[in-house]
Amino acid sequence: xxxxxxxxxxxxxxxxxxxxxxxxxxxxxxxxxxxxxxxxxxxxxxxxxxxxxxxxxxxxxxxxxxxxxxxxxxxxxxxxxxxxxxxxxxxxxxxxxxxxxxxxxxxxxxxxxxxxxxxxxxxxxxxxxxxxxxxxxxxxxxxxxxxxxxxxxxxxxx
Numbered sequence: 486x487x488x489x490x491x492x493x494x495x496x497x498x499x500x501x502x503x504x505x506x507x508x509x510x511x512x513x514x515x516x517x518x519x520x521x522x523x524x525x526x527x528x529x530x531x532x533x534x535x536x537x538x539x540x541x542x543x544x545x546x547x548x549x550x551x552x553x554x555x556x557x558x559x560x561x562x563x564x565x566x567x568x569x570x571x572x573x574x575x576x577x578x579x580x581x582x583x584x585x586x587x588x589x590x591x592x593x594x595x596x597x598x599x600x601x602x603x604x605x606x607x608x609x610x611x612x613x614x615x616x617x618x619x620x621x622x623x624x625x626x627x628x629x630x631x632x633x634x635x636x637x638x639x640x641x642x643x
Contacts, residue, residue, distance in 0.1 A: 504556040510549030518542035572606040579603035591641040592630065597623045 517538055524535025579602040586595035600619040604610050630636045 507549045507553030514542045514545030575606035591639040
């Protein structure tokens with residue numbers, strides 16, 4: 486019997502347990518598709534409110550099918566690494582920081598703080614590299630969203 490990396494030889498491999506992630510993605514995709522079915526999809530040039538949810542739903546179902554097939558065929562890799570808690574915490578915090586600051590503080594401070602927080606996920610990042618990287622990404626974001634795309638976002642506070 487073939488075993489995945491990190492599995493005990495001779496252990497009882499539960500294929501269905503491995504296929505849960507693909508099944509969950511398929512379930513979410515189908516749920517989104519059912520919810521968005523009553524919205525007008527429009528066309529590619531005139532997208533309606535149901536267009537993007539349907540695209541996302543189809544993508545989720547396709548990814549879920551890919552994961553499910555890979556798991557059931559036994560070609561999926563099993564990783565025996567621990568969860569990187571530092572990265573999970575700081576990247577999640579960065580999203581929350583951006584959402585919290587974008588309205589009251591504006592795009593530039595929110596983006597700078599969020600990028601700086603996500604950069605803290607790397608334990609080897611120094612203060613100078615965090616500041617330089619955050620400033621560069623914030624400047625790029627400003628030029629992309631405000632200058633190039635002309636989005637009606639507040640740059641600095643209300």
